[in-house]
Every structure is written in C-alpha cells, then in structure tokens.
Amino acid sequence: MLYVAVEATCESLTFTDIGLTLTGTVDRVRATPDGLGIADIKTGKTAVAADGTVRTQGHAAQIAVYEILAGHAIGRPIDAAAQIIGLQVAKTDKGRRAGIGTLQSARDILLDDGESPGLLRHAANMLHSGNFYGNPRSQLCHPKYCPAYAGCRWRK
Template sequence: MSDTYRVRASSWASLFDCAHRWEGTHILGMRMPSSPRAQLGTAIHAATAAFDEAVLAGQAIRPVDVAPVLVDELTSPDREVDWSADELTRRDAERIGLQLVTRYCLEIAPRYHYVAVELEVVPWLIDCGGGIVIEIRGTLDRSRARADGTGVGICDLKSGVNAVSQGRAKTKGHAPQIGTYELLYERTTGQAVTLPADIIGLKTSGAPEVAVGQIHNAREQLIGSDDSPGLMDYAADMFRSGLFPPNPTSHLCSAKYCARWRVCKFKDDQP
C-alpha cells in the first residue's frame, strides 16, 4: 500500500527554496495570514487572467472591464489578509494594481497568442520508491501557454517589489516551477513545449513597471540522468526519507513569509 502526497503544481518550486518551510505549509498544514503584497499579487493575477480568458474566447474586452475583479480580490478576499504586515494600504494596493493590470493588458498581452490560460492539468504521479508517491495536480496558476506558429511556450506572471530590474523581468529562481509547468502542459495536452518560457514581471513597488525575461531549458533542472540527478530525484529522496531540509539563507526565512518560522530552530533571526 502506498502513501500519496498531493502537491499543488504552483507550490512545487518553493520546495527547492526551503523544504522545511514547504513541509510546514503543505504537509503539516501550518497557516498564516496573507501579506498585503501577496494579496495584491493574487488580485493582479485574477484580473489579468480574466482579461486573457475573455480574449481567448473571442470577446471584446478592455482593461477597465476587469478592474472589478482586482478590487473584489482586495476588498473581499477568500483568505485572511494582515493589512498591518507592511506599509501597503488597501487603497494603495488598488491604485498600484489597476496601473499594472492596465499596462499588462495594453502593452504585454497583445504580444502573445494564448492557447490556454491557467490550464487545469492531468494529475502527474511520481513514484519515489518505498511506497511513496507524489501526485502533482491543480492548475498552472498564473501562467498561460502561447503559440507563435513555430511552437508552444509557457508565459508565467510574477509580481512583487523586485519583479522587474533594469527593464527586465527577474527570472532567477523560477526555473523549477517553469520546468514543472512545461512537463505538466505536455502531459495534459500531448503537445510538446518547444519555445523558451517568458516570465512577465509586474513590479509593485515604486513606479509600477512591466517587463519580460526568458528562461531556456527549464526542464533540464528537473529531469535527471544516470550521471546527474535532477530536482525530481532530490524531491523523491525528501519524500521517501521524510527529511525536508531547512534553508535559513532563503530570502523568505522570516516571520512575514514562513508559517513555521516561530518554532523553527534553524532560522537565522540575527539582525
């Protein structure tokens, strides 16, 4: 008899940032309120997805038409938000979010021909050995599949204070999630992903910015060989052994981002 761990596709990449934090949230069920900027990101992604889905369906749509989606996510979220967690107020979040959604709809979305928006995937079962199975399921959250006549590629939206730097979207650290999305898209549709992934950055601090950066060969980090293990091999070892190592050097190692932080003996809380 096997033990199956059900994992959301969108959470998979954070396993490789700090597995100890990931275990606390996704296996042990430790929870904490969402931060204002995290909720702003959720609102931006919901509004842009509504816009892209309408375009994909052949509907006439304007940025102003999806503004209520963003506002609703900020004013009536389906999870607890601690608006005292940082300096971002709900009013400022709405202002920044509307600016970024408008710029995305007018400047970024027209560059692409999307063929899927936040696709629901066929569950992927990964046998770790020892009766342990990982089932990756859910949707390709915040991502779209695009086609350009020569192939298909993944676009993934990333928002945050550092999402854009020097006119380019930050791509560092996103390859594990992108590689997972590429593999899931292929398994779900039967269509090969042949184009590099585009990261669409939406900067939520200072003057709002939008920009694009590319990731090539993301799947190579995930898939191992006889000579070199991939991230999937390391993940299988973690689930099989039950050991999820900490990473106190993670930029998310703080009470603000980690539900396990207060009881974690590995954290670095020195000033």
Template sequence: MTAPTVFKVRASSWGSLFDCAYKFEWETLLGKGKAAGVRALLGTALHASTAVNDTALVQGKQVKASDSAGVLVDTLNHPEFDVDYRADDLSVRDAERIGLSLHAMYCALIAPTMGYTDVETALDPMDIDCGGGIIVTLTGRMDRARVSKTASGFVIPDLKSGRAVITQGQANTKGRSAQLGAYQLLYDHTKGVRTSGAQIVALSTTTKPAVAVSPVFDARRVMVGGDGTPGLIEYAADMFRSGLFPPNPQSTLCSKKYCARWDHCHFHE
C-alpha cells in the same frame, strides 16, 4: 502488499520545496499556512483581471483594459481567502492604484504580443514514483500561467508580481525553474505535446509600476536533469522517500512575515 503513500502537491507550490523544504512541509504537506498580506492579495487580483482579458483574446474578442479592470477592484475588496491587513506596508487603496496601472500596462503592452492559446488551463494529475512506496502526484491548474504558440513551439509564460520581479529593467527568472518546469511537464502530460520552454511576465508592484518579459528558458531541464546529472525531481524524491525536509535559514523568505512555521522552527536566527 502495502498500498503506496501518495502525496498530492500542486505544481504551483513545487518551487517552494527547493527554497525551504522545512517551510514547504509545514505549509503544503501539513496544511498549516498563514493569512496572506495585501501584496499577495494584489498579486491574486492582477492575475484574476489579466486572466479575464487574456481569455477574451484567446476567444478572438476585441477587448479594452477597462473591460476587465473591475475584476481587480472586486478581488481586492472582496477576497476569497484570509488576509492579514497588517502584514505589510501596502493599503488596499494603494494596491488598487498600483494594480490598475499595471493592469492597463499589461493589457496594452504585453498581452497583444503573446499569442496565447490557453489561459490558466486545467492539468491532468501526473504521478512521480519516488521509490520505497512513495508517490508524489502533481496536480492543479496553471494558476497564473498561460500558454503561447511561438515559432519554436509552445511556451509557458507565468505572471509574477511583486517588488523584486524586475531587476535593472529585466524580468527576474532566478528561482523560477522548479515551478515552471513542473508546469511544462504537466502541460506536456495533459496535451500530449512537448513545450519548448517557459518565460516570466513580470509585474512590478513598487510605487513606480513597470512590466517586463523574460527570454524563453528551458525549465524542464532543471526538473529532469540530463547528461548524467540528476534533476530536481530526483532530489525531491529523496526528501519524500526519507521524510526529511531540510530547513534553509538563508532563504530570502526566512522571516516571521513570510513563513508560517517561524514560531515552530529553531533553525532561524
């Protein structure tokens, strides 16, 4: 009997499969990524510093924003991954200024209201049988997500940073369901519970930093479908089973700046 072919995919990268599968294949399955820019580094720094703050809250400690702000500065100045400092228009100095402002706003305005129970928790792997001897194993921890206990049950808030995460004062949830749906499924699988939804905590890294929290939405539904309508998992299974990962030249990330496959792709203009 032929052993199944297993693809290990981090839940945090699941959403990119449905943005441009061709890019996803190159960067995630073939491991040919590219160095991040300073804006991506700022996002990593924000998530590191806020995680320290939120972990203290979960442990019942009284904390100030200044207690964890140093983690942001240290992460910006001593990254643990390759950074292309020419990739975008943000300097490390400006990233530090914006990041410290957002960190303080988040710690004062958002974190105390969320009722966190888990911060970037580790998740047990979960196998998805795609048929044809293909198995996709979702792995990893919730890299930038937390878990909140609300009146309606457990909710998974995910921190998103960038210039387009807030639109007209509202946290932008468009295109987030694949990743957060994967988190919901994995958390349910790991903890033996059923999460009631997910939400976005948006940290806008423009020159005028701002924060916002979206309403709770059901990301699991997008992944598993319902009422006879297939979910994203079924469409993903077709791609893994066939080995065909279609390009999307209309993706907002279809540019040399964001895609490591750009020089090896003939689908873009």
C-alpha cells in the same frame, strides 16, 4: 500573442519510477514560432529592475514543473522558451514597470541526465525518507500543497 491555454489544470501526473505525483494549474501556455511555451506573471516590488530587466534566476524549478504539467494537461509538448512577465505597480510613474525575461530549457533541471539525479528524484527521496525540513511560516505549509503535511513534525 496567441494563448493556447489559460489556467491549464493537470489533475494528476505520476512518475512511477520515483513514486511522485504532481498536480497543479499553469497560468498560460502560449504559441510561438518555436513551439509552445509557458508565460508566467510575477508581481511585486522586485519583479522588474529599474533598467526594465526581469529577473529569471530562481524561477527555473517552478517553470520546469509548469512545462511538464501543462504538456500533460493539453497533450502537447512544451518546448519553447518560457516567458517571465514582470509587472510592478507603484504610486509614481517612475515605480511602475513592466518587462519580459526568458528561460530556456528549464525542464532540464528536473529530470535525471544520466550522470546525476534531477530535482524530481531529489524531492521524491526527501519526501519518502522524511529527510527534509519543513517551513511552517511558508504559505505552502498547507495540506493542499504539501504531501507530508499530516505527519510533518516541523509545523508543530
């Protein structure tokens, strides 16, 4: 597999129409016959099922943001299917597993489609209005990750 970028960092990508700025680092961008795609590694006891399948459900929003950030960071569109690489470590051979799942067109859920708003618009509306519920137990409840951290009433 050919990686085009490892630790691709996007310092700032602003969507002026919704007043939202994204920043972040994407693990890997890979070259495929279909174009460039994200490769993201997931670990833990549920990363790979006993039959070797990797669960992709629930990862679309994260992968979609990665696609947008990586495309901006490297100046090329990310349009191939994303890979979720599942790695599970364990004390026994039976518990050690690896597998790959794919996500196609994850970016579609972030963007408006003409009939309904995408997740980016929903997120911007919640942040600007203050109508969201924080989760102070989350590791993302931190000034580095949350733009509303300084004024958040949920973490008190």
